[in-house]
Amino acid sequence: MTPERLDAQLQKTLSRGRVAESRPAGCPQLALYLFDPSVLEGPLSHDEAQAVVAEPAYWSFCWASGQVLARWILENPQSVSGRTVLDFGAGSGIVAIAAAKAGAREVIACDIDLAALDAVAANAELNGVRVTLCEDWSKRPDDLDVITAADVLYDPENRPLLAQFRSSAPRVLLADSRVRNLNDDRYALQTVIEARTWPDLNEFEEFNQVRIYLAGESS
Incomplete structure (x- = not known):
């Protein structure tokens, strides 16, 4: 399984979406491919916001x-x-x-x-x-x-x-x-x-x- 496949999943609802490898502050022992917030330079368009709300990619955040x-x-x-x-x-x-x-x-x-x-x-x-x-x-x-x-x-x-x-x-x-x-x-x-x-x-x-x-x- 490649991170590019995860990018493709994110881009179904957010065209700018991609993942990046990071270590959550609450459990730095593990590395994860998670949503890359650097893609959000500037506000979401109305259509992007609607798509994200309709089908949120919960898996791309570490709660x-x-x-x-x-x-x-x-x-x-x-x-x-x-x-x-x-x-x-x-x-x-x-x-x-x-x-x-x-x-x-x-x-x-x-x-x-x-x-x-x-x-x-x-x-x-x-x-x-x-x-x-x-x-x-x-x-x-x-x-x-x-x-x-x-x-x-x-x-x-x-x-x-x-x-x-x-x-x-x-x-x-x-x-x-x-x-x-x-x-x-x-x-x-x-x-x-x-x-x-x-x-x-x-x-x-x-x-x-x-x-x-x-x-x-x-x-």
């Missing part, structure tokens, strides 16, 4: 929760080492890549956006790890040990995922900056860490506070 969870996994490799891990809503792939770097037996990146899976493949290759791609959560393996997910609860309709994760693996690692209270006591708060989306989107400060939760076995 705060993904950075924090990836770094936490790298610093706590025992959380995934030797286990089969599925990263739900993989986006750029940073969490899946961190799990692979931390010694997971197999890592599966799951995302319904095929462009995101292209990004995962390119970023995994960039970091010298292997990640299996999955475009359908309903087709996940039955023998998962750990599920990871970062910032997937932004839509209230996604709340049932909390129970689905718990029923699909004995351990769940969840990072979220959007929801202050999960209202699910099976998820134990581990820590709160500040981070910013990379490249920085100047989001509200409240979205820079990332909470990491653990459900299930702790060792």
